[in-house]
Amino acid sequence: MVSRAESAASTRRALLDSAAALLDEGGPEAVTLRDVGARAGVSRGAPYGHFADKESLLAAVAAESWERLSDEIAAQRGTPAERLRGALAALVMIGRHHPHRYRQMFGPPAGEEPGRMIRASCRTQEEFLAIVSELVGERDLHRYGALLFTGVSGIIAAELSGHFDTGTWRTSADELVDTLVAIIADGRIQA
Amino acid sequence: MVSRAESAASTRRALLDSAAALLDEGGPEAVTLRDVGARAGVSRGAPYGHFADKESLLAAVAAESWERLSDEIAAQRGTPAERLRGALAALVMIGRHHPHRYRQMFGPPAGEEPGRMIRASCRTQEEFLAIVSELVGERDLHRYGALLFTGVSGIIAAELSGHFDTGTWRTSADELVDTLVAIIADGRIQA
């Protein structure tokens, strides 16, 4: 039997899952509190018992995505170079498999307390820096770490907007990521 | 006296300006067709005579922003290196002065015919490549040109999301842009 508190927690989980599913399917516009509630098996007003408003619900989904990315990055194994490429590949995969959630992650911090998503993204950045620190010297760690992460996120954003389908750039997101990694990481392996 | 066609054209212009102003002030959520019409001095249904729907109106605003950026990049003067930095600075300035419009420009191509915004952004990319081609060899033009543009756009996106205010990256958008330009352009000046 499920206790009262357990039921409430599972409802919250179901709301987050429903919101994520609707977000993936049709973007933020398609995330309707009525549909979220229906998919979670509750009413349209139920989310207000768990989240301040719709923006906070979407922010919570984004925060969870950041946390999952943190785990994926921390789970990388192999040489530092392999782990770096693996971490960046995880970022790329989120953008390709869940474009709307990706935009939510990199969108403006919203909801009632925007700090939660920021905090989740900070953990991801720290996990990422831990990998980069094995490849570049302490002096360049933050500059090159941030450049790799924000650079790749910009490349993916361009891909999602179709900027590689027009023939102007005459290159691909994968090639750009490889080039960026090569420029920054290669030849700078810490002695 | 204003002819009928002139009046219609000026109404369209007023609608675009109103939408851009509302977008800058409060983001896409604040762009209400009713407010757009009121600010343009027309009714709430008038936009449907000029744009298919709200998304198309916002897409037109984004397309105009891309065109303005094209002009700014084309207007750069000085050495190739100066023009490169000036072009990237123009991109950075849009992000800082008009963050919501910036997100609209780099967001998913929306509206009835998404091709218009894409086409406008292509012209910008071509103007940008024209500058880069004077700095790097033909072989690396597209790879490094696209890397500079998408990289800087990612850096700005991170700044807009507050990722440099947390202390994790311990750097700034300006420093990252400088670093990226230095890595790619310096030492690769075409002979």
Add this chain to the structure above:
DNA sequence: CTTAATGACATGACGCTGTCATCTGTAATA
């Protein structure tokens, strides 16, 4: 055991929104 309190959830209602069908007035044409 009875009873009161707590809290999760359901429901009705409100205002605001995008959208469309319809109407009105005015400019161009003949």
Add this chain to the structure above:
DNA sequence: TATTACAGATGACAGCGTCATGTCATTAAG
């Protein structure tokens, strides 16, 4: 002057987020 075409105005509708209120099961106190 009569006709036509079209920009814009207006009324109406459904869907949305949001909130005040109601309902009911669980739990704690008496």
